[in-house]
Amino acid sequence: MSGYHSYCLPCHNARGQETRKRLYGGSREYHLRERYGIGQAGFDELLWRQGGVCAICGVADPQHVDHDHRTGAVRGILCFNCNGGLGQFRDDPDRLAAAIRYLKGTTWQRTLIHPGVYRITSSMRVRPPSRSS
Structure with missing residues (x-):
């Protein structure tokens, strides 16, 4: 050309x-x-x-x-x-299913450890501390 x-x-x-x-x-x-x-x-x-x-x-x-x-x-x-x-x-249905599992399992929560002190936890990755700790 x-x-x-x-x-x-x-x-x-x-x-x-x-x-x-x-x-x-x-x-x-x-x-x-x-x-x-x-x-x-x-x-x-x-x-x-x-x-x-x-x-x-x-x-x-x-x-x-x-x-x-x-x-x-x-x-x-x-x-x-x-x-x-x-x-x-x-x-990809498998990727979408994995994203749904991720969204359902990662609810971040604030857990009071001491007055004014919080720990951020996710139900998917870290178990919240017990009441005795």
């Missing part, structure tokens, strides 16, 4: 936007079709089946398509935080 193009970058971008608008009705429709194989109508139907809320946390008006990265199959519509959370855990 020579590095030379027939259009400057702004003109190239404008042509791409015009093409997406002409062929797909807009960038959102193009993105949904190219990436997930569904259009805005498919997105709206999934969202309607979910009651208009995130499939995980129930927040209203989610905008992110969740899909299986191995198969590409669309699973549902999620809010930004839930979609990002699944991505951070790499869609």
Whole structure:
């Protein structure tokens, strides 16, 4: 490649936007079709089946398509935080289960040792001191 193009970058971008608008009705429709194989109508139907809320946390008006990265199959519509959370855990049920166990088992507690002196303990890591100590 020579590095030379027939259009400057702004003109190239404008042509791409015009093409997406002409062929797909807009960038959102193009993105949904190219990436997930569904259009805005498919997105709206999934969202309607979910009651208009995130499939995980129930927040209203989610905008992110969740899909299986191995198969590409669309699973549902999620809010930004839930979609990002699944991505951070790499869609791994074992990692998510470990995170749930961690959250349920790490309730930090303040235990009074002497007047004005506390020990911070976690039920998962350290057994609270007995009453005799």
